[in-house]
Amino acid sequence: MSYRDTYAAWQADPEGFWMDAARRIDWDRPPSRAFFDQGPAGEWFADGMLNACWNAVDRHVESGRGDQVAIIHDSPITGTTGRITYADLRDRVAGLAGALRAQGIEKGDRVIIYMPMVPEALEAMLACARLGAIHSVVFGGFAAHELAVRIDDATPKAVLAASCGVEPGRTVSYKPLLDRAIDEAAHKPDFCVILQRDQDPAPMIPGRDLDWHDFRHGAEPADCVPVEGNHPAYVLYTSGTTGQPKGVVRHTGGHMVALAWSMKHVYDIDAGDVFWAASDVGWVVGHSYICYGPLTVGATTIVFEGKPVGTPDAAAYWRVIQNHRVKSFFSAPTAIRAIRREDPEGKLIGDHDLGRFKTLYLAGERADPDTIRWAEEKLGVPVIDHWWQTETGWPIVSNPVGIELLPVKHGSPSVVLPGYDVWILDEAGHPVAPGTLGAVAIKLPLPPGTLPTLWNAEDRFNKAYLSHFPGYYETGDAGYIDADGYLYVMARTDDVINVAGHRLSTGAMEEVLSAHPAVAECAVIGVADRLKGQLPLGLLCLKKGTNAPDAQVVREVVGMVRDRIGPVAAFKTACVVDRLPKTRSGKILRATMVKIADGEAFKTPATIDDPAVLTEIAAVLRMMGYPQRAGDGKG
Numbered sequence: 001m002s003y004r005d006t007y008a009a010w011q012a013d014p015e016g017f018w019m020d021a022a023r024r025i026d027w028d029r030p031p032s033r034a035f036f037d038q039g040p041a042g043e044w045f046a047d048g049m050l051n052a053c054w055n056a057v058d059r060h061v062e063s064g065r066g067d068q069v070a071i072i073h074d075s076p077i078t079g080t081t082g083r084i085t086y087a088d089l090r091d092r093v094a095g096l097a098g099a100l101r102a103q104g105i106e107k108g109d110r111v112i113i114y115m116p117m118v119p120e121a122l123e124a125m126l127a128c129a130r131l132g133a134i135h136s137v138v139f140g141g142f143a144a145h146e147l148a149v150r151i152d153d154a155t156p157k158a159v160l161a162a163s164c165g166v167e168p169g170r171t172v173s174y175k176p177l178l179d180r181a182i183d184e185a186a187h188k189p190d191f192c193v194i195l196q197r198d199q200d201p202a203p204m205i206p207g208r209d210l211d212w213h214d215f216r217h218g219a220e221p222a223d224c225v226p227v228e229g230n231h232p233a234y235v236l237y238t239s240g241t242t243g244q245p246k247g248v249v250r251h252t253g254g255h256m257v258a259l260a261w262s263m264k265h266v267y268d269i270d271a272g273d274v275f276w277a278a279s280d281v282g283w284v285v286g287h288s289y290i291c292y293g294p295l296t297v298g299a300t301t302i303v304f305e306g307k308p309v310g311t312p313d314a315a316a317y318w319r320v321i322q323n324h325r326v327k328s329f330f331s332a333p334t335a336i337r338a339i340r341r342e343d344p345e346g347k348l349i350g351d352h353d354l355g356r357f358k359t360l361y362l363a364g365e366r367a368d369p370d371t372i373r374w375a376e377e378k379l380g381v382p383v384i385d386h387w388w389q390t391e392t393g394w395p396i397v398s399n400p401v402g403i404e405l406l407p408v409k410h411g412s413p414s415v416v417l418p419g420y421d422v423w424i425l426d427e428a429g430h431p432v433a434p435g436t437l438g439a440v441a442i443k444l445p446l447p448p449g450t451l452p453t454l455w456n457a458e459d460r461f462n463k464a465y466l467s468h469f470p471g472y473y474e475t476g477d478a479g480y481i482d483a484d485g486y487l488y489v490m491a492r493t494d495d496v497i498n499v500a501g502h503r504l505s506t507g508a509m510e511e512v513l514s515a516h517p518a519v520a521e522c523a524v525i526g527v528a529d530r531l532k533g534q535l536p537l538g539l540l541c542l543k544k545g546t547n548a549p550d551a552q553v554v555r556e557v558v559g560m561v562r563d564r565i566g567p568v569a570a571f572k573t574a575c576v577v578d579r580l581p582k583t584r585s586g587k588i589l590r591a592t593m594v595k596i597a598d599g600e601a602f603k604t605p606a607t608i609d610d611p612a613v614l615t616e617i618a619a620v621l622r623m624m625g626y627p628q629r630a631g632d633g634k635g
């Protein structure tokens with residue numbers, strides 16, 4: 001079937017389409033139907049019973065794939081490589097789940113996972129899934145305060161953590177961050193299980209902390225606990241417009257069905273193939289396409305603990321693709337830009353045998369045509385930009401390579417996938433003509449695998465996603481669709497920025513800056529950066545009578561953001577200004593400042609209070625070297 005036929009088949013009979021897709025999943029009790037008109041935006045496969053760990057692990061052992069490698073851990077940063085077969089994985093996960101159950105973890109309990117890219121992180125996720133416990137993975141680059149916020153929102157019974165992560169040139173001690181987070185949080189988990197790593201073993205708190213290996217040793221293996229199709233598999237926090245992250249809920253049934261469908265039809269992956277997503281378990285890519293997706297279809301997944309450059313060089317990705325015979329590879333444009341900067345001629349690519357490698361997928365930020373062209377030319381494979389979000393859990397718009405490879409248009413992630421009905425709306429919610437820029441919205445209901453609500457925050461879910469355009473889900477992105485049905489995603493419509501493929505909230509950073517005693521008012525904007533796509537830039541107005549030199553305040557706020565949000569925010573640049581440009585009603589004109597910083601043409605908003613402020617801001621930014629300074633991603 002062609003893409004057009006497949007999309008038309010879904011449009012004609014969405015129920016039949018998704019019930020058919022559900023047959024790729026093992027059910028303890030098959031669902032009686034696909035869509036349930038319940039909850040704030042509908043639910044999928046709600047009366048079916050299944051277990052995500054069974055689908056991702058045990059069923060492959062039962063069907064004779066026990067000796068196949070399930071997980072390859074390739075860690076150039078620690079100089080190790082390891083392999084775990086499906087049979088080993090089943091035993092390890094069943095043992096860990098048994099130990100968790102013996103400590104009181106049951107279906108519905110929350111468990112926070114705070115780990116680097118080690119296979120135990122996937123084992124922890126799967127062990128929770130085995131019991132029907134709801135995991136919430138927190139990215140290692142977040143600081144203690146961010147972890148504390150998530151602990152208070154998810155109220156976990158347990159935390160599973162590693163003693164440290166390893167970044168180029170430094171060891172990141174996770175355990176002190178965890179201790180600080182638990183001190184700060186009002187909610188206290190019953191116990192913590194710590195994976196001690198040789199690079200930085202951590203002191204343990206007696207009565208609370210348990211050693212991972214001792215904990216698991218001798219535990220009675222646990223069987224898979226069937227859960228309802230609408231039982232939450234996990235909660236994953238993502239940036240919104242404020243410092244309080246949104247807890248995206250993923251229901252088990254739709255999650256499994258959508259991942260199995262997309263592994264085949266988007267990523268062209270079948271059982272026995274090797275699939276690699278070079279992301280982190282702390283992001284949605286890690287949940288969907290490092291852990292659950294590849295494993296659910298019986299493929300081999302790679303847990304890569306390293307960077308595109310510097311571990312040790314710009315050949316790291318090509319070495320992994322060659323050595324592990326990767327078929328489809330998923331990365332972020334920023335990583336390809338980093339490689340290109342080190343190896344512009346792509347010489348290191350030529351040193352590797354990439355014969356098995358069929359397709360490169362890019363997501364996480366807009367893929368600039370220049371980077372796509374470079375990758376196409378140097379790699380000689382299709383380079384597929386595709387667009388999706390933490391909220392959707394799987395691609396909304398992609399070239400459906402597993403169905404058919406459509407012509408690639410640089411700058412567009414291609415076409416809308418079955419399940420999604422995407423519209424471009426004007427401010428009043430009316431559809432616009434092809435080629436016209438507007439808000440990208442998806443007509444409800446969203447397909448299986450997407451978020452049914454936010455954890456503990458149904459009102460916020462309604463307000464953030466459903467209220468602006470009634471009958472639609474608001475993506476927060478702006479773009480247009482051309483006459484051939486190709487979508488172009490151009491910008492965010494909110495205060496979310498995208499730094500090296502990481503989604504960050506400028507509002508959260510502003511909250512930190514405002515807490516500095518000398519700061520009267522501030523704004524954080526995302527300015528263009530050649531490597532990371534965007535970088536945050538802080539503009540500070542100081543309180544009258546502040547004695548501290550500007551440079552000192554800037555240094556202090558940079559330290560505060562690193563300390564409270566984490567190094568991943570990459571907040572390294574701020575400047576002091578006399579005034580911020582505002583509308584007459586007092587709204588800070590962030591979008592106009594972004595245009596000035598990026599050297600783009602802009603119109604002075606009619607509602608501006610004092611146009612002279614824009615001239616002042618432009619002068620300060622020019623002095624700082626904007627538009628686009630060195631573009632080295634270091635601010």
Ligand code: COA
Binds near residue numbers: 338531
């Ligand atoms: N634990 C602790 N710290 C982490 C971390 C983790 N898991 N991940 C990143 N950090 C730290 C980094 O060490 C860095 O700290 P520094 O300020 O002391 O240098 C900071 O967070 C920013 O990290 P990063 O965004 O990775 O920038 P970088 O300059 O180290 O590397 C790239 C630049 C382009 C190589 C890198 O951003 C990259 O590989 N990006 C790909 C992102 C990706 O795959 N995203 C997935 C979305 S699909």
Ligand code: AMP
Binds near residue numbers: 385390490502503
């Ligand atoms: P996250 O939830 O972290 O995956 O971030 C999702 C956001 O990243 C989207 O809403 C977009 O703003 C941006 N994004 C992701 N993929 C793309 C893409 N292929 N093109 C443009 N923007 C993208």
